[in-house]
Amino acid sequence: MKALQFIVSVPRYLLSKAIGRIYRPIFWSNLSCLRYREVPEPLLPDENWAKIKVKYAGICASDMNLIYLRDSPSLSPFASSSFTIGHENLGYISELGEGVVGFDVGERVMAYPVLSCEARGFDEPCNSCQQGEFSRCERFAEGKLSPGMTIGACRETGGSWSPYFVAHKSQLIKVPEEVSDENAIMVDAFSSALHPVMRNYPKDSDKVLIIGAGVIGICTVIALRILGSKAHIMVLAKHAFQGKIAERYGADKVIYLRKGYFEEVAKAVGGKLYKPVLGKPVLVGGADVVYECVGKDDSIDDALRFTRAGGKMVLVGLAAVTKKVDWTHIWFKELEVRGDFYCSTEFYEGKRILTYQLALNFMVEGRLDLSPLLTHKFRLEDYKSAIKATANKAKSKLIKAVFFFD
Numbered sequence: 001m002k003a004l005q006f007i008v009s010v011p012r013y014l015l016s017k018a019i020g021r022i023y024r025p026i027f028w029s030n031l032s033c034l035r036y037r038e039v040p041e042p043l044l045p046d047e048n049w050a051k052i053k054v055k056y057a058g059i060c061a062s063d064m065n066l067i068y069l070r071d072s073p074s075l076s077p078f079a080s081s082s083f084t085i086g087h088e089n090l091g092y093i094s095e096l097g098e099g100v101v102g103f104d105v106g107e108r109v110m111a112y113p114v115l116s117c118e119a120r121g122f123d124e125p126c127n128s129c130q131q132g133e134f135s136r137c138e139r140f141a142e143g144k145l146s147p148g149m150t151i152g153a154c155r156e157t158g159g160s161w162s163p164y165f166v167a168h169k170s171q172l173i174k175v176p177e178e179v180s181d182e183n184a185i186m187v188d189a190f191s192s193a194l195h196p197v198m199r200n201y202p203k204d205s206d207k208v209l210i211i212g213a214g215v216i217g218i219c220t221v222i223a224l225r226i227l228g229s230k231a232h233i234m235v236l237a238k239h240a241f242q243g244k245i246a247e248r249y250g251a252d253k254v255i256y257l258r259k260g261y262f263e264e265v266a267k268a269v270g271g272k273l274y275k276p277v278l279g280k281p282v283l284v285g286g287a288d289v290v291y292e293c294v295g296k297d298d299s300i301d302d303a304l305r306f307t308r309a310g311g312k313m314v315l316v317g318l319a320a321v322t323k324k325v326d327w328t329h330i331w332f333k334e335l336e337v338r339g340d341f342y343c344s345t346e347f348y349e350g351k352r353i354l355t356y357q358l359a360l361n362f363m364v365e366g367r368l369d370l371s372p373l374l375t376h377k378f379r380l381e382d383y384k385s386a387i388k389a390t391a392n393k394a395k396s397k398l399i400k401a402v403f404f405f406d
């Protein structure tokens with residue numbers, strides 16, 4: 001079968017990083033770490049695993065960061081080359097190990113991608129997994145599997161950017177009949193916003209600023225509203241089509257990244273701008289909670305500046321190595337800065353529930369339909385077009401893209 005794989009190669013990495021500054025197509029050329037090639041179907045590691053035939057495979061910002069080599073090398077111990085990319089998934093069970101009960105071949109499922117203690121074969125979970133904090137697992141490089149935080153970063157499991165991958169029985173989630181394929185494949189993106197919102201929920205009297213109006217920024221708006229937040233939500237967007245969607249899902253105000261946006265933010269939050277000798281303006285006052293959903297230097301720097309003294313800034317975007325973020329505002333304004341990695345379980349209505357399952361429950365109840373956000377579909381062999389469209393949203397008007405399989 002054909003798959004899109006990532007090869008850990010220092011020469012390819014250094015060459016792509018150097019040339020990529022002036023020629024972006026190097027990142028998906030034959031000289032890059034990305035390879036579209038023939039690979040064998042993954043085998044079941046043992047009787048407790050299932051093989052999934054992929055229907056949809058989401059293209060995540062983390063996948064784009066991988067392709068463009070924006071990730072920090074510090075995470076390299078927690079992946080195993082060569083691995084098939086893709087953790088967002090929806091498909092059908094094609095093979096079942098004898099230890100997998102409650103599921104049938106042909107059943108529509110998705111797999112919660114995190115490869116924590118149970119999937120890695122540990123009888124005694126680590127402290128984080130005992131608490132249901134699977135995204136904080138302490139054993140991503142240990143156990144019966146090769147290193148990998150998720151499906152799509154581990155050699156043995158494969159990934160959803162191929163016709164088949166394997167998942168442990170603890171990862172399998174049934175997709176109810178009421179939920180369409182197009183809605184179900186959005187569960188991962190929504191969960192990546194729902195998790196930080198539930199862990200950093202604002203007061204109804206708060207002013208909330210969401211930086212970024214890509215799919216995660218928009219899902220952050222949706223998560224706040226579906227949980228009943230009455231906070232005043234402002235969104236800092238790059239493109240008009242993104243801003244309109246954010247307003248449709250509940251944003252009170254959209255501010256666009258253009259000349260004078262600092263002044264617009266200051267006015268919206270009731271703050272005052274001061275001009276330093278060098279650099280960007282300093283804002284006194286600001287939003288009570290800022291969700292940074294981009295993960296780039298400028299957006300992180302802005303997020304720190306736009307958070308009020310004593311306020312909270314949540315890193316939802318996948319920030320890596322920064323070169324021009326002014327961290328002064330953290331100590332000067334005594335900010336609370338929170339990190340967020342993916343999703344795991346949440347407390348909802350007095351019970352702990354997997355974030356994925358909570359999102360599906362909202363869909364079954366008719367409260368959540370994210371299918372309009374799925375704007376582009378590509379075949380796997382058209383991956384170069386998919387990468388280009390995802391990277392150039394101004395031209396493509398893309399919100400969310402997936403690969404689809406027959």
